[in-house]
Amino acid sequence: MLSEATLGKIDREVAKYPAAQKQSAVMAALAFAQDELGWLSKDAIAAVAGYLDMPAIAAYEVASFYNMYDLAPVGKYKLTVCTNLPCALSGGVHAAEYLKNKLGIDFNETTADGRFTLKEGECMGACGDAPVMLVNNKRMHCFMTPDEIDKLLGECK
């Protein structure tokens, strides 16, 4: 289910923890699995659990607890916009509305072409740079004015 490359990355994470604590690598491992497969199917979660010698339900608990794991397929680009109060005071909600209009979708929806999924995010710890959005969990974009958003959407092929 998981490629050698992904397993190699997981191995590197496992090495960070004491020998009897392989399970500590589960968060990173699930994130890598999600990178590779696009989302975390039940089989993907079971594969990660199996690789780390932990019960599948324990991995599922983790996958369902943390917001950035996707338990259902998402578009090629998942855009998560922070709308929490500090961001909202500086346009976070408006940035999200702008995106909704542009993409023709609401939060938790995916564009018909499968390119974009829009998510509402909670505080990303970047409130001074509002509006803030994450692309595919790992890349943060700050000060997202309409122009910047248009530019970003254009770059997401």
Add this chain to the structure above:
Amino acid sequence: MLELELDGQKLSVPEGSTVIEAAHRAGVYIPHFCYHKKLSIAANCRMCLVQVEKAPKPLPACATPVTNGMKVFTHSDLAVKAQKSVMEFLLINHPLDCPICDQGGECQLQDLAVGYGDGASRYEEDKRVVPNKDLGSLIATDMTRCINCTRCVRFTQEIAGLMELGQAFRGDRAEIMSFVGKTVDSELSGNIIDLCPVGALTSKPFRYTARTWELARRKSVSPHDGLGSNLIVQVKHDRVMRVLPLENEQVNECWLSDKERFSYEALNSAERLTKPMVKQDGRWQEVDWNVALDYTSHALRDVAKNHGAAAIGALVSPHATLEEMALAAKLMRGLGCENIDFRLRQSDFSADGHRRGTPWLGMKVAELSGLDRVPAVARVLIVGSFLRKDHPLLAQRLRQAAKKGMQISVIHSADDDLLVDLTARAVAAPSRLPELLAQVVKAVAEQKGAAADPSLEKVGAGDTAKKIAASLVSGTNTAILLGNFAQQHPRAATLNALAQQLAGLLGSKFGFLGEAANSVGGYVAGAVPAGEGMNAAAMLTDPRKVYLLLGAEPELDCADGAAALAAMQQASSVIVLSPFKSQAALDYADVLLPVSPFSETSGTFINTEGRVQSFHAVAKPRGEARPAWKVLRVLGNLLELGGFGYDSSEQVRDELLGGKPEFVSGLDNGVEGVAIELPSAAGMERVADVPIHFSDPLVRRAPSLQRTADAVAPAARMNAAMLAKLGVAAGDIVKVGVTEGNPRGTGGTATLQAELDAGVPDNCVRIAAAHASTASLGAMFANVTVEKA
């Protein structure tokens, strides 16, 4: 000890006690949901909030350690307000439809809501709805009722040993679930039904069949494994509706295995034999009791007169009561026959005549976990046991002890996951077990600088044996336990003698994990041959003219089902005393006498630690079934044997035990003058387990248990190397044939699916016994061939 004041009452409690434990001692009830004395503390429900002097806020009694001089108020204004507010929060998303809830009447939430709830809720929003989960054939779910106390999750992790349930998602979206689409397969799963304080997890077989207040609660004792769990049997109109644990810290604590909890379904089985039946001219007739008993007594008397009483053989189920066994033995002896045995799955009887006493656990059950009193020095070696499935609750005790530091090692022919950290394990073909145990004896002798028995001169200890020995030697509180597989082993006497040597060297205890409810009781009742009498195996290899079967189904319950079936078929008369009519018995028997299962008779089981546990009938016998002790009494009288004038089963017991002691005397695992035989391995060996839900006539007929993962049909399980060697792939159909080791020679075959099982040793194939599909293979321990069908 710590001093505290609880609601004005002065108390002293041991160091490390929590407030809720202190309250429990004082007899003060603090409402709670998530706390359970056998589980880790979660402190998540917040129902147990109490006031503690000087603490600015209410504290959870379950998680707050007692400190010296502490003053606790469990019913102060502050405490009650806090408790009531928690109750309000619990109820906002809980359906308020107790009248249609299966837990109604035995729901802790319902009970507490009456005392702590405020009539009308201020909550007017939509209630949360949580999808139900399919957890298998035993546990029904109504997850909207769940209050997220996580007792069930902690149970699977901590007591059952494998996390099969979890709390997924977060906040008020949290849901208790198994991994997507998976059932809960633990052999202890039913306990989560008891643990669930609301109606989220309920018994699937019991569901909606009765309300708790319609049920009579009666005490009984489990008729299955050697533990003798204490039961509460719930009965409505003489029908057993449900079985629950009766708490007994010395025996089953507050748990039951699923087998013990759900086997009651068999009591209501359509296969129940409810009328005496006699076969005449090949046709079965329902007859009156006196006709059937007349027929039976004539058959016994005639064969004794014409062929000698030794032409009779009596096979007694080890699940029969002490009284039934005693009267069967008395009957046989009265006829002048010594051919009686209850050790149906045993194949080596060479220790008979060499035993110092009745084989038993060698210690109290509670000592198994008590071995951990100084955890760092407790050591256990388990030889030949499918521990988790054969003794689910003993396995659980050892699991808890291991967590506190007990070291456990295993010698066995399968590497099943015991869900416990093992210090060392030696897994090899069945024929190799004596040698492996001998190696440990040798290694222990070497490590202790003691002399080993001269018979072990040629034995050289391997690394694993040395590792096991090192673990054993490093402890001071040690036990050697021989499991069912060791007792069924063709060199059982050797294993016994070696365990004895090992215990001698270590100064440790050793004993047997009793296979059945009356594995000790059978000896006490004298249901074993004396003198020239034939044992269970001999009665089959040298077939008898007449058989008396007490609760036994020889084709499934004996060490060699094929031999048993052949013996029954050739007999001129087979008299069956059983609660059930099976197709096999209908074929070979000529009298079927309906006798009561444990629920419909009084009687006694003596558990593996020698504990005498008597019980009463919980329901009236079904149809014309009668307690077997009464049937045997009448037979004794009809045969004019004398000494059968009993008025009650208690009289039988008291005569045998001299009253009702707590424990029987004469328990001793020692053997003398048993030759040590260390066979060498050759050929392909069968590893035969007796799966938990095939093991006795009752459980075989419990439909819900038969739908669990533990009841899958037997397969031919081999490791990858063996499969490759045979050119077989997992999933292929294979033909298994018996080559040697079978007392009746070769011949039996079975067609099975091959399966990969990395835990099966080389040169072995694991094929379960006690199942119709494998009975034809004969002896449990035999050499076999496997080829692609």
Add this chain to the structure above:
Amino acid sequence: MALLEAINPLLSAGWQKGGHEWRLENDTGWRLKDYEARGGYQSLKKILAGKMSPDDVINEVKKSVLRGRGGAGFPTGLKWSFMPKAAPEKYIVCNTDEGEPGTFKDRDIQRFDPHAIIEGMIIAAYAVGAGRGYNYIHGEIYELYQRFEQALDEARAAGYLGQNILGAGFDFELFAHHGWGAYICGEESALLESIEGKKGQPRFKPPFPANVGLYGKPTTINNTESFASIPFIFRIGGESFLDLGKPNNGGTKLYSVSGHVNRPGNFEVPMGTPFARLLEMAGGMRGGRKLKAVIPGGSSAPVLPADVMMDCTMDYDSIAKAGSMLGSGAVIVMDETTCMVKALERLSYFYYEESCGQCTPCREGTGWMYKVIHRIEHGEGRPEDLALLDRLTINIMGRTICALGDAASMPVQSFVKHFRNEFEYHIENKKCLVPPDVQRAGSSFFTRNMGQA
């Protein structure tokens, strides 16, 4: 700003950057060589070479009166002294799970000064006798997690981590662990659960992490800024650090200023700096509008009305006296265009969304509070709702395992207390006291040239 560079230069080479220069690849100064050039790792060298004993180190930190920068303000030196001496296996954990709305200071420290964190953690490990450490980094700043891993590689290569550090016979391994979207993992025991590969549900205390922490072993856990302040404390001495601030409030601190100001960002000032001065540093009120309210310590701290806030100085004691908390030092500034009901609705949703779900009052209560505030905001409020909210907060506060229950309740209590008229107006008139177009004008999304003000 010369003053700032003279004091604890937490953001070293990059703090003044902003706006569209915000590109990680534009950063300079975070690498080991730059850190060393700024005097980095001198404190560690001094401690190890000068043979300061672990107790000496702890005493020096006690003298600095550094109070934990994660929110609770617990004295760091005292916390370190709770670690059992004899335990063979101990851990140091850094809490960079910054997710409290309004707080974004740790991200900038990670970004501009990762080695200050590393050096601080090494010194802490030496002081408490820990052999291993983890820095738990908020999932949303994954790029900085990767940067931190690079910084760790540099430190390892330079012999600051690993076996026999600087030849002083002291071993310490340090690793990074990332979160993946759960505010609750900022709570220290939830964070430890998360490192153990479980969902982040806080543990009941006692036992505290100093006795039973990561993997059940004694563990010291501090905030990023707390650790990053350590090297500086040893550079100038504990007492001098204390003197930078005011009594009982040692040193300088980073304040994250967000909301309706012209130049949101992090500002490092001495403890006790007047709020007015901080506001000025943040460029003053956006569009010159009037200040309405300030949440002075992250979203969990009670909101304060403008007049109360203008009288405060930025330190634990002053803010506490005013009825709020300095918390993590996140200052959320709201002007007159803000609808306080809507603002509270969004915060309540946050706590509802982030409750871990174990405690009954928090699991059930946060959702209930949100639903009530939501219906008030949407014109469906009832006269009895404010009393209900009040009761709910009372029934949640102090009755849960962790402080999230309190954190969710305090905004509700304080918003309703200080801006009751707005709530009542909503309930009576089924609409906002602040007209929608005014609210819209408050946002800078369509008007402002971001970050260039």
